Amino acid sequence: MTNSAITPHEAALLKTMQRYWGYDSFRPLQREAMAAVMDGRDSVVVLPTGGGKSLCFQAPAVAMGGMALVVSPLISLMKDQVDTLRSAGVSAAYLNSTLSTDERREVMEQIRGEQLKLLYVAPERLLLDGTLSMLAQANVSLAAIDEAHCISSWGHDFRPEYRGLARLKEVFPHIGVHAYTATATEAVRDDIARQLGLADAEMLVGSFDRLNLIYRVRSAAGRMGQIQRVIEQHRGESGIVYCISRKEVEKTAAALVGLGVKAKPYHAGLTDEDRKRHQDDFLNDRAEVIVATVAFGMGIDKPDVRFVVHAGMPKSLENYQQEAGRAGRDGLPSDCLLLYSRGDAALWKRIIESSADPGVGDGSADSLDGALRALDGMSGYCGGVSCRHKQLVEHFGQPFSHNNCGACDVCLGELDLVDDALLLAQKIVSCVARLEQRYGADHTTKVLAGSTEERVLQLGHDRLSTYGLLKDQRTGDIRDWVEQLVSQGFLLKAGEYGVLHITESGRQLLKGEAEPKLLRASAAGSDKPAGRNRA
Ligand code: ADP
Numbered sequence: 001m002t003n004s005a006i007t008p009h010e011a012a013l014l015k016t017m018q019r020y021w022g023y024d025s026f027r028p029l030q031r032e033a034m035a036a037v038m039d040g041r042d043s044v045v046v047l048p049t050g051g052g053k054s055l056c057f058q059a060p061a062v063a064m065g066g067m068a069l070v071v072s073p074l075i076s077l078m079k080d081q082v083d084t085l086r087s088a089g090v091s092a093a094y095l096n097s098t099l100s101t102d103e104r105r106e107v108m109e110q111i112r113g114e115q116l117k118l119l120y121v122a123p124e125r126l127l128l129d130g131t132l133s134m135l136a137q138a139n140v141s142l143a144a145i146d147e148a149h150c151i152s153s154w155g156h157d158f159r160p161e162y163r164g165l166a167r168l169k170e171v172f173p174h175i176g177v178h179a180y181t182a183t184a185t186e187a188v189r190d191d192i193a194r195q196l197g198l199a200d201a202e203m204l205v206g207s208f209d210r211l212n213l214i215y216r217v218r219s220a221a222g223r224m225g226q227i228q229r230v231i232e233q234h235r236g237e238s239g240i241v242y243c244i245s246r247k248e249v250e251k252t253a254a255a256l257v258g259l260g261v262k263a264k265p266y267h268a269g270l271t272d273e274d275r276k277r278h279q280d281d282f283l284n285d286r287a288e289v290i291v292a293t294v295a296f297g298m299g300i301d302k303p304d305v306r307f308v309v310h311a312g313m314p315k316s317l318e319n320y321q322q323e324a325g326r327a328g329r330d331g332l333p334s335d336c337l338l339l340y341s342r343g344d345a346a347l348w349k350r351i352i353e354s355s356a357d358p359g360v361g362d363g364s365a366d367s368l369d370g371a372l373r374a375l376d377g378m379s380g381y382c383g384g385v386s387c388r389h390k391q392l393v394e395h396f397g398q399p400f401s402h403n404n405c406g407a408c409d410v411c412l413g414e415l416d417l418v419d420d421a422l423l424l425a426q427k428i429v430s431c432v433a434r435l436e437q438r439y440g441a442d443h444t445t446k447v448l449a450g451s452t453e454e455r456v457l458q459l460g461h462d463r464l465s466t467y468g469l470l471k472d473q474r475t476g477d478i479r480d481w482v483e484q485l486v487s488q489g490f491l492l493k494a495g496e497y498g499v500l501h502i503t504e505s506g507r508q509l510l511k512g513e514a515e516p517k518l519l520r521a522s523a524a525g526s527d528k529p530a531g532r533n534r535a
């Protein structure tokens with residue numbers, strides 16, 4: 001890129017970035033995103049975690065007159081963000097439920113005195129009539145909405161209180177409203193703009209390709225041993241281990257401490273104080289490993305996280321991309337290992353359906369459907385046998401051009417593939433045909449394995465020609481292969497019960513015109529080194 005076309009706005013921004021942050025260039029897309037802010041054009045900006053979203057509104061906020069409103073759901077992190085800005089010399093404050101009456105009064109004074117460049121505010125606080133009418137009197141320069149996917153029930157983290165942000169455009173008709181998120185498919189992107197009532201918003205989507213991250217997926221067999229190996233390969237470096245439940249976090253952290261690893265647990269069940277201390281220990285390298293639930297990481301900015309292990313499957317590719325994306329923010333090679341077992345999807349399904357999970361939003365049919373679809377996408381990734389980078393990048397609606405990324409287990413040739421995959425796959429698909437495409441994966445597996453369970457016998461499925469056709473194989477393997485054939489598009493799961501159907505490519509497979517890949521999953525994981533470091 002040439003510098004010949006530097007606009008006066010850009011010059012002012014570069015000066016601001018240099019003066020307050022010590023940066024002398026834009027990261028990809030920051031230039032465009034900041035131009036939209038300076039010009040007052042509404043925008044939706046999608047950049048991966050670590051892409052530098054905050055600066056997209058912070059630098060313009062400083063360079064422009066007036067005060068920027070920053071809406072963020074992360075109450076626990078507002079203070080840190082504001083402290084960081086202040087220590088850089090930018091006058092900033094926040095308004096949320098943690099402030100005392102006196103503190104709130106002081107912030108109001110600063111707003112009235114036009115002393116602030118940025119005001120962070122939680123959505124529920126912003127939408128109080130008192131707050132809005134007070135801000136309507138202030139000289140507001142722009143509105144920035146962080147974690148903007150929270151407004152869409154199509155996203156993975158719908159928060160009903162975000163819906164009220166549509167009022168921003170009514171109260172402040174003349175300022176630009178800007179939405180920022182790390183995770184948005186095209187549908188979510190459009191939904192964000194629609195829900196916020198943005199006028200002809202500029203859509204800026206950064207590259208999701210994080211080729212410094214080496215993705216691997218393994219069966220969770222021998223879980224602790226696999227986690228331990230990754231940590232050993234990264235001795236003296238920082239890493240995160242994500243677990244699904246608090247109990248798993250505690251168990252895993254304790255086991256690691258027992259092995260002499262400086263590990264700290266982090267989950268919503270700890271006191272604020274413990275959470276904060278463990279987070280600080282990790283950020284300041286007093287702890288090497290943080291073992292955490294999804295509660296950890298939003299807004300965490302540690303550039304040298306060298307590995308992220310998922311001890312269980314996340315509930316969506318959005319979550320996975322965000323959590324794994326906390327590795328290697330400095331651009332250096334980093335390992336992302338996902339350990340999964342089929343039980344994980346079932347566990348998530350129970351959590352989602354009981355709506356005990358706040359990430360599912362308001363529990364409406366819409367968000368429930370979305371959550372279950374997202375879960376299927378995640379399972380598909382785990383059972384997938386095509387390049388992990390390609391799967392992720394394409395999920396986020398971008399084309400992927402590499403033939404061999406050189407940075408995932410598939411492209412590195414580490415998958416333990418079955419030799420006679422076509423024949424095995426034909427047996428499975430024939431069984432689906434014999435069952436008249438009326439049963440799900442579990443039942444189909446039982447018939448193939450020659451189960452003598454009552455239901456199989458009652459239905460007379462022991463008399464089918466495909467009964468017991470795979471009785472020499474492990475039942476767990478057969479069940480995994482069914483998923484893998486689904487994720488490769490030879491079979492399709494339909495309806496609430498996941499009834500298996502044969503697709504067009506499935507029919508070609510029966511004719512021998514396809515190249516399915518099947519993993520020897522139960523054997524994988526225990527005997528191969530996990531998280532081999534390329535650096
Ligand atoms: P995001 O919110 O997109 O996850 P952040 O805003 O936290 O990302 O930025 C990630 C890191 O990159 C931070 O350490 C930030 O200070 C740094 N950063 C952002 N923009 C620049 C830039 N133009 N030059 C150098 N470092 C930058």
Ligand code: ZN
Pocket residue numbers: 386387388389390404405406407408409410411412
């Ligand atoms: Zn690859």
